Amino acid sequence: MMAAPSTCKVAIKHVDEAIELLNDPRGKNLRMMGIVSNPDDLLRVVEQVKDIDLVNIGNYGRIASKRNGVARRTVDRNLYVYDDEVETLRKVIKANAKCIYQTTPDETPESLTKLLGL
Numbered sequence: 388m389m390a391a392p393s394t395c396k397v398a399i400k401h402v403d404e405a406i407e408l409l410n411d412p413r414g415k416n417l418r419m420m421g422i423v424s425n426p427d428d429l430l431r432v433v434e435q436v437k438d439i440d441l442v443n444i445g446n447y448g449r450i451a452s453k454r455n456g457v458a459r460r461t462v463d464r465n466l467y468v469y470d471d472e473v474e475t476l477r478k479v480i481k482a483n484a485k486c487i488y489q490t491t492p493d494e495t496p497e498s499l500t501k502l503l504g505l
Contacts, residue, residue: 402428409436426468426475433482442483444476444499445490462502465490477505 391397400408405421408414409432423429426447433439448459448467459467466488468476476499480486486499499505 402431406432406435426472426479430475430479430482433479439483440485442479442486442499443496444486444488448472463488463497466502468503473503473505476503480505 398405398408402423405423409419409421421432423432429442429444433442444466446465448469449465451459451467454469457469459469459472461467476486480500487496488499488502489496
């Protein structure tokens with residue numbers, strides 16, 4: 388189970404359940420954060436959940452085994468992607484107003500579009 392401040396509630400859900408929770412009108416006035424493990428799941432979320440304010444792709448792909456002997460390419464020191472994931476992220480960018488790359492709150496956010504050269 389994840390640790391969270393006493394002022395926060397944590398719900399660990401599969402992607403479809405998370406989409407349902409994020410679309411629940413009772414959460415309209417709440418600030419919610421979702422975490423997914425890959426660009427395909429992220430695309431599903433941004434396509435099915437309205438009014439997502441921000442998508443942050445920080446620290447993705449660093450710990451990953453090779454796929455068919457091919458490693459992910461390094462985009463930044465904490466962002467690694469396969470070519471097909473770049474295409475998925477392009478779709479995420481088109482579906483969402485603001486997509487950034489920021490690994491810690493102290494760092495200046497960078498445009499994901501600019502970082503990926505899209």
